Amino acid sequence: xTLGLALAAVLAIACxxxxxxFSRARAARAGGAKLHSLPTYHGSxxxxxxxxxxxxxxxAWVPVQGSLVDQAxxxxxxxxxxxDFDMQRDAILSEAREIAHGDRDVGFNPExxxxxxxxEEAEARYSVAGIAVSVLIALxxxxxxxxxxxxxxxxxxxxxxxxxxxxxxxxxxxILTTLGIVLSLMFESLRFFRMVPxxxxxxxxxxxxxxxxxxxxxxxxxxxxxxxxFWGTFFIGAIxxxxxxxxxxxxxxxxxxxxxxxxVRTWLKPMLEILAGIPTVVYGYFAALTVxxxxxxxxxxxxxxxxxxxxxxxxxLVMGIMIIPFISSMxxxxxxxxxxxxxxxxxxxxxxxxxxxxxxxxxxxxPGVVGGVLLAVSRAxxxxxxxxxxxxxxxxxxxxxxxxxxxxxxxxxxxLTGDQEFDSAKTLAAFALGLVLFLIxxxxxxxxxxxxxxxxxxxx
Amino acid sequence: MxxxxxxxxxxxxxxxxxxLFAVSLSMLFLAFLLIxxxxxxxxxxxxxxxxxxxxxxxxxxxxxxxxxRGSDASQxxxxxxxxxxxxxxxxxxxxxxxxxxxxxxxxxRLGRNLLEDSSLxxxxxxxxLPVSSSIDVAAKGxxxxxxxxLVAQLKSKDALRRTFNFDFLTASDATDPSAIGVWxxxxxxxxxxxxxxxxxxxxxxxxxxxLEEFAARNRWTDVIEVSINNLAAVPSIIFGLLGLAVFLNFxxxxxxxxxxxxxxxxxxxxxxxxxxxxxxIKSVPPSIRDAALGxxxxxxxxxxxxxxxxxxxxxxxxxxIGMARALGETAPLLMIGMRAFIASPPGGxxxxxxxxxxxxxxxxxxxxxxxxxxxxxxxxxxLLFMLAMNGxxxxxRNRFERRW
Numbered sequence: 001x002t003l004g005l006a007l008a009a010v011l012a013i014a015c016x017x018x019x020x021x022f023s024r025a026r027a028a029r030a031g032g033a034k035l036h037s038l039p040t041y042h043g044s045x046x047x048x049x050x051x052x053x054x055x056x057x058x059x060a061w062v063p064v065q066g067s068l069v070d071q072a073x074x075x076x077x078x079x080x081x082x083x084d085f086d087m088q089r090d091a092i093l094s095e096a097r098e099i100a101h102g103d104r105d106v107g108f109n110p111e112x113x114x115x116x117x118x119x120e121e122a123e124a125r126y127s128v129a130g131i132a133v134s135v136l137i138a139l140x141x142x143x144x145x146x147x148x149x150x151x152x153x154x155x156x157x158x159x160x161x162x163x164x165x166x167x168x169x170x171x172x173x174x175i176l177t178t179l180g181i182v183l184s185l186m187f188e189s190l191r192f193f194r195m196v197p198x199x200x201x202x203x204x205x206x207x208x209x210x211x212x213x214x215x216x217x218x219x220x221x222x223x224x225x226x227x228x229x230f231w232g233t234f235f236i237g238a239i240x241x242x243x244x245x246x247x248x249x250x251x252x253x254x255x256x257x258x259x260x261x262x263x264v265r266t267w268l269k270p271m272l273e274i275l276a277g278i279p280t281v282v283y284g285y286f287a288a289l290t291v292x293x294x295x296x297x298x299x300x301x302x303x304x305x306x307x308x309x310x311x312x313x314x315x316x317l318v319m320g321i322m323i324i325p326f327i328s329s330m331x332x333x334x335x336x337x338x339x340x341x342x343x344x345x346x347x348x349x350x351x352x353x354x355x356x357x358x359x360x361x362x363x364x365x366x367p368g369v370v371g372g373v374l375l376a377v378s379r380a381x382x383x384x385x386x387x388x389x390x391x392x393x394x395x396x397x398x399x400x401x402x403x404x405x406x407x408x409x410x411x412x413x414x415x416l417t418g419d420q421e422f423d424s425a426k427t428l429a430a431f432a433l434g435l436v437l438f439l440i441x442x443x444x445x446x447x448x449x450x451x452x453x454x455x456x457x458x459x460x
Numbered sequence: 461m462x463x464x465x466x467x468x469x470x471x472x473x474x475x476x477x478x479x480l481f482a483v484s485l486s487m488l489f490l491a492f493l494l495i496x497x498x499x500x501x502x503x504x505x506x507x508x509x510x511x512x513x514x515x516x517x518x519x520x521x522x523x524x525x526x527x528x529r530g531s532d533a534s535q536x537x538x539x540x541x542x543x544x545x546x547x548x549x550x551x552x553x554x555x556x557x558x559x560x561x562x563x564x565x566x567x568x569r570l571g572r573n574l575l576e577d578s579s580l581x582x583x584x585x586x587x588x589l590p591v592s593s594s595i596d597v598a599a600k601g602x603x604x605x606x607x608x609x610l611v612a613q614l615k616s617k618d619a620l621r622r623t624f625n626f627d628f629l630t631a632s633d634a635t636d637p638s639a640i641g642v643w644x645x646x647x648x649x650x651x652x653x654x655x656x657x658x659x660x661x662x663x664x665x666x667x668x669x670x671l672e673e674f675a676a677r678n679r680w681t682d683v684i685e686v687s688i689n690n691l692a693a694v695p696s697i698i699f700g701l702l703g704l705a706v707f708l709n710f711x712x713x714x715x716x717x718x719x720x721x722x723x724x725x726x727x728x729x730x731x732x733x734x735x736x737x738x739x740x741i742k743s744v745p746p747s748i749r750d751a752a753l754g755x756x757x758x759x760x761x762x763x764x765x766x767x768x769x770x771x772x773x774x775x776x777x778x779x780x781i782g783m784a785r786a787l788g789e790t791a792p793l794l795m796i797g798m799r800a801f802i803a804s805p806p807g808g809x810x811x812x813x814x815x816x817x818x819x820x821x822x823x824x825x826x827x828x829x830x831x832x833x834x835x836x837x838x839x840x841x842x843l844l845f846m847l848a849m850n851g852x853x854x855x856x857r858n859r860f861e862r863r864w
Contacts, residue, residue: 160760167674170666171684174734177727178687181698184705248482255479268483270854275490277781277850279788281817282839285824286493289500289832321489328486352468354475375693382695384791385817389824409697413794416704434701438694445693446686 006058006131010138014050017142021046024149037156045155048162049145054138061130072122078114185438188431195425196224201432203227207395207406209415209426224429226436228395232405233437236316236387237380240401244320245380246373249327256328257335258357276325284389287318292390299402308404310392316401319386323376330372334365334452337459367455374448378441384409408433497839504837507625507638508599509588510561510614512550514570516581519545528578537574542567546589554619557610563592565627565639588621593638593830602829628837633803633814633822637830640823642838644805648718648798648813649787655722655809656786660729661779665768667730668737668775673763692731699728700795708796715797719809724796725786732785736778740771773860777853784849788842790817816842 022043029035035042070093074080095112100119149155193201204225252272256265292314299307338361346356362369392404393414415430516523521540528536546566550558566589573587574580580587591599598607599620614620631641667688675681703724707713713720744767752762793799798818806813814822816838823835 156758160758163760164674167666167670170663171670171675171734173663174667174684174688174691174731177691177702177730180706181694181702184702184710185698188705248486251479251482252486255476255483259476259479260483268487271490272483272486274847274850275486277784277788277846278493279790279817279842279846281788281790281820281824282493282497282843285820285835285839286496288824290496321486321493324486324489352472354472355468357475378693379695382697384695384697385821388791389821409695409791412697412701413791416701416795417799431701431705434698438698441693441695441698442690445690448693449686449689 003058003062006134009131009135010051010054010058013054013135013138013142014047017050017146018043018047020142020146021149021155024146025155028149028151033151035151036154037159041155041159042149042153044159045148046142046145048159049141050138052162053141054134057134057137058130061134065126065130068126069119069122072126073115073118076118076122078111078118181438185431185435188428189435192425192428192432195428200224201226201429202436205397207411209411209429224425224432226408226433228397229406229408229411229433230436231397232312232391232395233381233407233409235399235401235405236312236391236407237319237383238377240313240316241319241323241380242373242377244317245323245327245376248320249324249376250331250369252324253328253331253335254357257332258353258361272325272328275321276329278322280322280383280385281389283318283322284385284387287314287386287390291318295402302402304400304402306400307402308392310390310404311402312391312405313401315387315390318390319380319383322383322386323380326376326379327372330375331365331369334368334372334455335361337368337456338364339459367451367458371448371452371455374444374451378444378448381407382409382437382441384413388413408437412437494843497836497843500833501836501838501840503600504833504835504840505625505628506622507565507627508591508596509621509623510550510591510595511586511588511619512546512562513553513584513586514546514549514580515552515584516545517583519548521545521581523574523581525578525581528574528581533575533578534571537571540571542570542574546570554610554613557606557613560592560607561595561610562589563638564634564636565590566592568627568631568639588623590625590627590638591620593636593828596638597829597833600833628834632805633801633819635801637826637828637834640831640834642816642819642841644802645814645816645819645838646841647805648721648802649815649817651718651806651809651813652721652725652793652815653783653787655718656725656729657779657783659723659726660733660782663726664730664733664779665737665775668734668741669763669768671734672738672741673767674759688731688734691727692735695791696728696789697791697795699724700792702727703792703796714810714812716800716802716812716814717810718806718813718815720796721793721798721813721815722809724792725789728789728792729782729786732782733775733779736782737771737775740774740778741767743774744770770862773856773862777857777861780849780853780856784846784853787849788817788846790821793818794821816845 022039025035025037025039025042029039073093073096074089092112092115096115096119099112099116100123201224204223205227206223206225207228208223256269256272260268292309292311295311295314295317296307296309299311299313342360342364343356346360347353351359387407387410391407391410393406393410394404395406395411396403398405412430412433415426415433521542523536523540527533543562543564543566546562547559550561554561569589570587590596594603594607595610597603599611599622603611611620627639628641630643631639632644634640671681671684671688675684703720707720707723708715713723748766748770749762752766753759757765793815798814799822800812800814801822802812802814820835820838820842823831823838
C-alpha cells in the first residue's frame, strides 16, 4: 500500500519532470536555438533521473523498513514483555503484523492483539519517512535534470548510455540465474553432505529417506544412496524413451523432409509440434490412467507376475512419445543443413533416394542428430510430471521394464511436498539430487550445443 | 542385374513405408491421446440435476426471509445447513435411499436461489438441483448398484435431467467432486502468466538486442550465450528448486502466490524469449541498419526505431510459445508450494493460488470416481488454451512475418 503510494508519487514527479524537460527543450528550439538532442530525449533524460534513483532507494528501503518496524515494536513497552525465545517471538510478531494489516481479526497468541497497535504506529511512522525520502530524492533529481536542459546538452548520449546499461543488465540476468541455481543448490547440498557423506550419497544403493523424518527413531537415520534413483532416471529417460523416440522421430523427420508432398508437410509438421506443446501433466495423466494399466495387463499376459501398475515401461513409452517432435525437429534441421550438392552427387551415381539418405545424408547429418538426441536425453531425464504421476516411488535397482522404478525428479517432488522442515536431511537431499541432476544436464547440454555448433559451422 | 534393381527398389519402398509408418504412428498417438481425453472429459462439462420438492418452511433452517434481504445475507446462507434441508426433502420424496443424492453443489445452487428469491423460505417449491457426485457418475453409466437404482427411480419419475455444467467454469476447488470448478485455477494461471510476461518479455527482448546488436565477441558474451542456451534446456524442476531456495527461503515472499510462481516461470521462459528474439533480430536484413545509419541515426535509434519493430512479430511468436509452455508447466510450481487446497479464486498476486496444471495434478491424485471426468474436463480446458495460444502464434507468424 505505502509502496504503491511511493511509486505513484515518484511516477507522477517523473511525468512532470519529463514534461518540463521536453517543453523547455521545445521552447529553446522554438526560440531559434539549435539543439543537440531532440526534445523527447531531454524529457526521457529527466524521467530516467527521477525514476532510477528513487526506485533504487525504494528497493533498498522496503527490507530495511521491515526490520526497523520490528525493532521499534520490540523496544516498545509491550514488546519488551515478549518471551526471549526467538521462534515464539517471531510467531507473535507475524501474527501482530497480520492483525495490523487487517488480514486476521484475532491472534492465536493474546500478546499479538496488544502488539498490533504498536505495529500500526511504527509502520505508519516508517512508511511516511520512506515516502518522504523517496519523494525528496525524486524532486531533487527532477530539479537537477530539468535545469540541465540546454541546447548544447547531449541528452541523447546520456539517455543512450542509460539504455545501454539496461541492455547489459538484462543480459546479465541469464548469468545471474545460472549462478543463482548453482549457488542455491550448492549451499543446500553442502548442508546435506554435512549430515550424509558424499560417497554414501553418490555410491550407495539403498534409498529410503522416509525413515529419517524423526530424529528420535533410534538407528534409522535413513539411507540416501542415490544409485537406484539415477538408474531409474536413466532407464526411463535414456533407454526406454529413446527406444521409442529416436526411430520414430528420425524416420518422421526423414519422411517429412525427403518424401512428403509439400502440402502434406505443411499440415503434418504443425500436427507433430502439437505433441511437443501438450503440457507434461496431461501426458502424466494419460500415462497413469490409460497406458499404465494396459502395460500391466500386457506384462501379466506375458507371464511376468511382478508387473506393476507403475511400471518403468509406461512412463518411458509416454515420455518417448513426448520427445518424438523434439528429435524430429532437431533431425529436420540437421538434414536440411546437408548441402544439396552431396545429395545430387549421390543421386547422379544412380543411388536410389533411400540409399542416398542412408549412406550420404544421414552420415553427414549425424553430428547434428547426435546433438539433438543428447538434448532430448537431457530433457527426458529432467522431465518430472510424467514420472511423478506414472512411475513408482520404490527405489528398485532392476532392468525389468514391467517393474516399478523411481527417478530423481519423482523423489525431489516427493521429498519437498510433504512436511516442510527446512533443516532435515530429507528436505536437503532434494537439493543434492537437484544439484547432480543439474550437473548432468549441464554436461549433456554443453556437449550437445558444442557438437551442433561445430556441425553447423562445418557446412556453412 | 534386374533382380538387384528390384531388390533395391523394394528396399526403397520399405524405407519410404517406414517413414510413413513413423509419422502415422506419431499422429495416431496424438489422436489417441486427444480422443481419450475428450471421451473421458466431455461428461465433466455436463451434470445431472434432479427435481426436489422443497418444503423449507418446515425445515429447521432458522433463516429469516427478512434477514436475507440485508447486507450479510450471503454469510447467513453460508452458515445455514442447506445441504441437510435438501437431503431431508429428498428423503421425503424419494425414500431413505436419497440420503446421498445431493452434496455441496446442490447447497450452493440453493443458496444462490435464496439470495435471488427469499420467498422460497416461505413456500413449498420444486427446484432442479445438481445431484451429488456418486449419483452423477451413476447417471452417466459408471456408478455403484445403489446409486444406479436411485437413478432408475428418478428417471421413471422424470425427475432427472442433464444440463451444461456452468458451475465447472465458475467454481473453484472443493472436496466434493460435484462442486469443483476450474475458475479459481484459471484465475491463478492468468495472474501467474501476467507476472511471467511482464518480467520475462522486456528482459528477454533487451537481452536479445544486446547480444545480437551490441555485444562484442569476447569471453564474457560467450559465457552469457552459453548460459542462456543451457538455461533453455535446464529441467524445469531445477527452476522450482531455485525459486524455493531464493524466493521463499531467502527473500521470504509469500508461499504459493502467483507472484513467486510468475518469478520462477519468468526465469524459465526468459531464455526461450532471448533465443527467439535473437533469431528474429538476426533475420532483419543489414540493409535496413545501413540505411538508417546512413541518414544519421545513432546505433540505439537504428535498433529501437527500425530493427526492433521489424523483428517484433518474430519475437512475439516466440514469446507466445514460451508463455504457452509456462502456462502448462507444473513441476516448478509444485516446488514453491502451489499445491495447497485453495477453495476461492485469488484476489491478487500475493494471495495463495492454484494454477490449472497443478489443479489437474491434484485432482488426478483424488480417489473419487467423480474426479476422473473432472480431471479430464480440466485437461480439455487447458488444451483449449494451449491450442488458442499456439494458434495465435502461428497466425502472427503467417500474418506479419516477412521473408526478406
